[in-house]
Amino acid sequence: MVRAPCCEKMGLKKGPWTHQEDRILIDYINLHGHPNWRALPKLAGLLRCGKSCRLRWTNYLKPDIKRGNFSREEEDTIIQLHTAMGNRWSAIAARLPGRTDNEIKNVWHTHLKKRVNPNNPTTETTSKFQENPQESKEDEQNGVGSSPSQTNSSSTITDQTSYKQTDSPQPSCTEVSSETTSTNDNMNTNEDTGLENFPEMDDEFWSEVFSGGISGEFPAENENMGQLQSGCGQESILHDDMDFWFNVFTRGEDLPQI
DNA sequence: AATCGAGACAACCGCGGGGAG
DNA sequence: TCTCCCCGCGGTTGTCTCGAT
Numbered sequence: 001m002v003r004a005p006c007c008e009k010m011g012l013k014k015g016p017w018t019h020q021e022d023r024i025l026i027d028y029i030n031l032h033g034h035p036n037w038r039a040l041p042k043l044a045g046l047l048r049c050g051k052s053c054r055l056r057w058t059n060y061l062k063p064d065i066k067r068g069n070f071s072r073e074e075e076d077t078i079i080q081l082h083t084a085m086g087n088r089w090s091a092i093a094a095r096l097p098g099r100t101d102n103e104i105k106n107v108w109h110t111h112l113k114k115r116v117n118p119n120n121p122t123t124e125t126t127s128k129f130q131e132n133p134q135e136s137k138e139d140e141q142n143g144v145g146s147s148p149s150q151t152n153s154s155s156t157i158t159d160q161t162s163y164k165q166t167d168s169p170q171p172s173c174t175e176v177s178s179e180t181t182s183t184n185d186n187m188n189t190n191e192d193t194g195l196e197n198f199p200e201m202d203d204e205f206w207s208e209v210f211s212g213g214i215s216g217e218f219p220a221e222n223e224n225m226g227q228l229q230s231g232c233g234q235e236s237i238l239h240d241d242m243d244f245w246f247n248v249f250t251r252g253e254d255l256p257q258i
Numbered sequence: 259a260a261t262c263g264a265g266a267c268a269a270c271c272g273c274g275g276g277g278a279g
Numbered sequence: 280t281c282t283c284c285c286c287g288c289g290g291t292t293g294t295c296t297c298g299a300t
Binding site: 014051102110 | 265266267268269270
């Protein structure tokens with residue numbers, strides 16, 4: 001069988017997603033759905049392969065995704081399910097509403113694995129976790145229950161200030177998008193999404209974006225964004241601002257002066 | 259203050275399954 | 280039945296942050 005190439009390598013962007021790309025993807029899917037991932041990026045005007053779009057959507061942009069801390073119960077569930085199912089992350093994710101297989105996989109590799117078997121993280125055994133209440137206690141005291149996502153959430157915002165490229169604010173995009181659930185119904189029209197404000201995307205579009213040529217159109221390119229981002233070093237701040245970010249990205253609201 | 263290493267997470271890659279023609 | 284294509288899954292990698300030295 002001849003496998004179709006994943007994507008046309010030439011000219012397709014890789015790496016972290018930008019706010020603009022996220023916004024384009026969200027808007028497009030809200031308008032048209034995603035009947036064909038392979039065709040989607042071209043139709044939406046994204047210089048990405050369909051695979052990348054699907055991954056971004058399913059892991060971060062989908063409205064029902066729950067971001068942030070894994071609760072103790074969720075972590076326990078993951079451990080139990082992993083004991084029963086092994087590395088079937090998608091199956092495990094199916095039992096954890098709002099969590100993605102990728103996220104669960106990451107959490108497992110980063111600390112649940114160690115918790116299950118601190119001496120040999122690569123060996124997957126059962127229930128050391130339950131046999132080791134002391135560690136559990138420590139974890140709670142240390143806020144592990146609050147999970148890597150927490151670190152991510154907090155670091156994500158600051159991350160953006162340190163991205164070399166100006167086009168890599170993806171973490172906060174995810175935060176924003178993750179909180180779009182309740183308001184997502186509002187995103188069904190061009191007017192609501194602010195899609196009509198998007199410049200027509202041709203070959204020069206991204207080069208203009210990345211060179212700052214259309215900076216006024218997008219918050220990520222706004223100088224205030226950097227200030228806002230660098231000022232949002234804590235998760236609580238981040239979460240409190242979810243509606244704000246949502247409005248910024250989906251409705252094109254202006255950023256306040258700092 | 260600078261450097262290094264570990265931890266954490268987002269994203270990519272390749273494979274296999276399954277549906278359509 | 281066979282071939283082609285798309286999608287989803289799991290493993291892996293790249294990059295950034297943070298703490299220790």
